[in-house]
Amino acid sequence: MESNKKTLKISFSTQKGGVGKSTMTTLLASVLHYRLGFNVMVLDCDFPQHSLTGMRERDKKTIMENDYHKRAAMKQFHAINKKAYPIFKCRAESALEKASEYISESVVKPDIVFFDLPGTANTKGVLTTLKSMDFIFSPITADRLVVESALSFTKAFLGLPNHGGGSTEQEMWLFWNQVDGREKTGLYDTYQNVIKELNLSVMATKIMDSKRFRKETDGTESYVFRSSLLPADMQLLKSTKMDLFVSEFLRIIHL
Template sequence: MATKKETLKISFSTPKGGVGKSTITTLLASVLHYRLGFNVLVMDCDFPQHSLANMRERDLKTIMQNDYHKRAAMKLYQSINKKAYPIISCKADDALSKARDYVEQFSIEPNVIFFDLPGTANTKGVLTTLRTMDFIFSPITADRLVMESTLSFTKAFLELPETDDRNREQRMWLFWNQVDGREKTGIYEVYQSIISGLDLYVMSSRIMDSKRFRKETDDMPNSVFRSSLLPAEPQLMKTTRLDMFVDEFLKIVNL
């Protein structure tokens, strides 16, 4: 008899802003929940802006006002027979307790809970919450400041002393995001060798840069990419190689 899998706690975390952690959280949560059949819960811990919760409000307005998105939503929700994944606003220091409260309140237990945390490690509750994650994925770009801050934070985090609340099975992965196809591959090879020298894990799939990552549903009237209510369209996922990233992600977390 197969044992029931525990809910996975996952965070896309980085000490550097503007490298796409919230965008990737939304894209991945939507693909998993709407297209791949998993049940997802998102904890928006990025107080006080709560960008994901605010994005959900904008998505709701867009769907009501745009015929293309309204038809897509009606077709989707009829076919999957479930509601949109919840986005719960919280602070980093109460994210775990709020997630537990939500799961206890409702009968459907999520396969994955994504925690979108503030980028500042000294924000109250960030390190404590990160210690409990099953997986942490950190986006990196071919930018010296991004690499330096991410690698120094990653090494420091991994070398923190053991505590009772730390998940000892935790795995931390770096992944290339916003990859510019025009850049020389040499720069990636240099950074890749530095990462290898630090004994850190890095995903082989790379997410290509695209102006679509900076556009929400209301900016794309006749297609869907970044949305909390609809999954990105397969062709757009293929163009950005997000489809390959999702496949590798699923293998790493064993979903």
């Protein structure tokens, strides 16, 4: 990426828990930073649990204690000669200031800052921060409550006035996550038609469900999937269609 390009602010945001926003943030950040040559920064604003900060600490412990992951980390470091992407803990209301401060002080300017925000819009600072994103990606699952919640929030959010400081060319994209291959496609077709009628954008790639999304890399496994220090194994990215998602994601954000 050219040095004169601006740093993109991106958030995986949803008003329903358990549909994968923090997992997607980690998977994307790790693939982009460690495998595709982009420079990434993550702001963990999901107070009070700060799940990504906790994951980074567990990832460090796993690499120290597991030979497979230790070898993978050493091989990666020698191949890319690059530090792990930073994860900073903060509150939603101070996230933009924290990002700006880091970017201005960085020798290597990040291409993307991911903001992992609380799942409730009434948390202080969430709506203001979301309005300042260049891109918002919102995971949805084939569950009536999840879809209705996502669509009503998306329409309301897009209708909010921009009180300065926000991104005037902001794009918001829905995407299907945790897709069960056995589910009838008619269900998705029905929802797709509703989304189209509302004039909302939805990504073409559907991410397939896998128990690995709910399991961090740990000391018992000889593969990498959800980790903040290593990118997911390619075969696992392909089996979940995450590889296709990453390609579509990069086309949308023009990187």
